[in-house]
Amino acid sequence: MKRLILASASPRRYELLSLTLLPFETYPSTLEEKMDISLTPSQLVESLAEQKAADVFSNKPDCVILGADTIVSFHNNRLGKPQNANEAADMLRMLSGQTHEVYTGVCLIDKDKKVVFSVKTDVTFYTLDEKTISWYINTGEPFDKAGSYGIQGHGSLLVEKIQGDYFNVVGLPISKVVRSLKDFGFSFTESVTQTE
Numbered sequence: 001m002k003r004l005i006l007a008s009a010s011p012r013r014y015e016l017l018s019l020t021l022l023p024f025e026t027y028p029s030t031l032e033e034k035m036d037i038s039l040t041p042s043q044l045v046e047s048l049a050e051q052k053a054a055d056v057f058s059n060k061p062d063c064v065i066l067g068a069d070t071i072v073s074f075h076n077n078r079l080g081k082p083q084n085a086n087e088a089a090d091m092l093r094m095l096s097g098q099t100h101e102v103y104t105g106v107c108l109i110d111k112d113k114k115v116v117f118s119v120k121t122d123v124t125f126y127t128l129d130e131k132t133i134s135w136y137i138n139t140g141e142p143f144d145k146a147g148s149y150g151i152q153g154h155g156s157l158l159v160e161k162i163q164g165d166y167f168n169v170v171g172l173p174i175s176k177v178v179r180s181l182k183d184f185g186f187s188f189t190e191s192v193t194q195t196e
């Protein structure tokens with residue numbers, strides 16, 4: 001069987017892919033992410049996922065590479081990770097009381113084929129007052145996350161409702177990913193050996 005490589009430094013993506021019980025290795029891409037605002041959100045995350053996967057594939061041509069990218073989109077704004085507390089506060093003020101979209105792009109590549117797709121989840125925030133925004137920034141959680149929040153952590157307190165795949169918001173739409181992995185020879189239903 002081919003080796004599966006997760007082209008990501010994200011601990012969330014590692015945990016989500018681990019749910020498959022498939023063996024895999026991680027090899028983060030060193031790609032510098034650029035937001036091309038001429039692209040639609042889905043084109044953007046698909047392009048970044050593809051660039052990350054291609055970057056690692058060039059070093060590991062005998063493997064199957066999985067790359068992913070997540071952004072938050074609100075009206076015409078594409079929100080990545082905040083650079084500092086002020087930027088995080090601005091993003092959270094923008095998302096307060098509104099519904100935004102979270103897009104995750106996924107790319108699977110091996111030497112015979114390439115599959116690229118993206119998934120959108122709608123997330124609605126409660127109205128956030130300044131005290132809530134400061135509290136949340138002081139948890140330290142916003143800084144390595146697109147849109148300045150993590151739905152899986154303290155950020156759960158900001159969210160009124162979501163529509164779509166929760167795991168897509170966390171960084172990987174894992175149930176769709178495993179279905180694509182099947183086309184690359186990885187079947188999660190065969191990852192556990194019978195116990196009796």
Ligand SMILES: Cc1cn([C@H]2C[C@H](O)[C@@H](COP(=O)(O)OP(=O)(O)OP(=O)(O)O)O2)c(=O)[nH]c1=O
Pocket residue numbers: 007008009010012013028029033052068069070071072081102144145146147149150151152155169170171
């Ligand atoms: C909206 C949201 C994002 N995120 C995270 C998922 C991603 O890790 C991160 C977006 O950054 P990405 O650039 O997609 O990924 P990354 O830099 O963490 O990892 P790599 O490029 O090596 O794969 O934001 C959450 O953990 N929870 C959330 O609710």
